[in-house]
Amino acid sequence: MQIAKTQQGGTLTIALDGRLDSLTSPQLESEIQGKLDGVAHLVMDLEKLAYISSAGLRVMLVAQKIMSKQGDLVLKKVGQEVREIFDVTGFSDILTIE
């Protein structure tokens, strides 16, 4: 999975390309844990995210918990299948999805 990070001031945009599952979640988690200092807005660009598993949901949860203390987390361009997973798991209610 490819992770592309762009930062503009206090806004960090992370674009995901591929699958976010138990194999690739550690990769995303390492970009989040301890690396969000000074970030007020974390934007996840999920346009190219093909699939998310419970492991991926977990990383989102971690990001949500971190950002809820220092700003906000917004998920953008969520695909239909990924959206459904968010819905079924009830994560749609706790994540900000645009």
Next chain:
Amino acid sequence: MKINVHSLAFKQSVTVLVSISIVFALLFGIGGFQINEKLSQMLLQKGEEISRANVALINNLFSSGKSFGEELAVKVGTQNLSGKELDDFLLRSLSGVRATVPQVVTVVAAFEPGKAPGKVEGDYMRLAYYSKGESSIIEGGDYQEAPWYKSTKDSLKGRWQDPFAGQFIKEQIVIYTAPIFRTGEAEQKDFVGVLCVGISIANLKDAIASIPISSSGYAVVLSADNTIIAHPKNELTFKSNFASISRSASHKRLVEFENAVDQMKHGLFLGSSVDGEDAAIYFTAMESINWKFLIVWPAKTFMEEQRSVGHMFAFISLCGYIILFIIVLLMIRRISLPLRAIAAAADKIGHGEFSAEIPVVSGDDEISQLATAFEDMRHSLCNYFETEKSLDRVKRDLDFSRGLQLGLLPKDESEENTADNRHALAPLLLPAEDIGGDFYDFFKLDDDRLAIVIADVSGKGVPATLLMMVSRIVIRTLAAHLNSVSDIFNETNYELARRNKDNLFVSMWMGILNLKTGHVDYVSAGHRPPIIHHKDCSVEFIKCKPNLAMAVMEETKYTQESLTLAPGDTLFLYTDGIIEAENMDGEPFGKFELLKVLSECCENEPTEICKFVNEHLDRYVGHARQMDDIAMLAVRYDGDRSNNG
């Protein structure tokens, strides 16, 4: 240091030493040969040098003596002096000669009987003799038969006589005899007597004996017939003949010697000295007197020098050997010690002991390279096996977890004592390779109420399994004394969420089925909605409000819902693993496919339904790897016959 005869050090050292021995032997041999040659040459040179001067001296001496003799003979023959005049003449001549040749000690005139000047009858011999600083005249006689007189008379020529101790001259002399002629009336030359000039040997002897010749050499003078005239051992002179006392000298050798002298006039001869020992002799033939001047180097002493050179050479060689041996050993130690250490370490490593370190080898050569490479390899192996060990441990943990997972979940109703005639139930668990956290559960709350649960713990590995176990226990415990599913979920969620440091979560669906009425109260916490399969094979998803999965937030409140099952309805619970199972092309099975499969299933028995779905899934997935746990639980409600009046 123990010597191992097969060791590299030993073999190499021996090889080097043997090679050096051969070289030394060659050197020694050639060197020795060369030295011999050189020594011979040196002797030759020395012999020549020493001989030349001395021989020249002796030659001069005798030449002078000879010419003087001839001169005197003529004078005596012509002057015809007699009596006192003759005496005076002899004395004057003697002193005159002595002025230039002091070795002359006597002048002698001996006449034929009756031919002496002054008409003396019979023998007439007068000797002028210088001795002890004085010259005097001695009368001599009885000479007619003396060899010196006779030989001169016979040959009528002047010559040097062999040395002898004179009758009247009481010392060893060498005389030159010249015939005296008187011209007769008819102008003929008459032999009238012999004139002698005598040279003292004593001086000669002393002079020759004192010639310093190195290497214990000494000078010897031999007369024409090999009588020793001068020799360091004085006692030998005049008494011994060179040949006669040379014990080991055979006649042949002597002849060889004579021939050598005749032919070469001077040269080096290896024979034996008068003492009978082997010696190197440098000889020079003296022209004036037919004597031989020898310089003798006794082999023993002369060899001794050679030998001492040889000894020194051998000693140096030995030292050289020892030093070389030590150096070679040291050099090879540098090679073999590290090699031995490496071999020992390799042995240990072969037995699994990676702690065997080898000493650091300084330098930049092949040995230090090998040592470094070996050490690197050892480190790598060490790390690799450490990793393997931990991987092994992980695998063991996973196996253990799987064992737990499979062991804990009830396989059928008999285990849980939930079976009755109002329903049928069958689970199916297909764990993935990497152990996950899917579980199902079913238990009776009381005679008429059956709780059924299906859940999916996020993530894989031991933490997921542990959370699965904890969740199951908590649910069961809370279900024992809480009545509604929502209460159970609220409490369970709270308990799980507050200790959830790892941010795991559980999606769960729980329903309580009233076996009398078919009423089901249920809650879905982030779980896929179950499917109802009716008796007529129609299927549909249950409507579920998608509450948040459990253990995410402590304060989540769950909304309960309900439905009623008609007799013959089967509730099909499943986890995400089915929906997301991929085929070889990476396409997931999908919920609609599951629905379709169930609609095609006309089995009634829950076990058969599960089997049916599993087979279809197998066919769909093919050889692709199963990524996620798959759990199913099929419950068919048959209704309570006792109710139907």
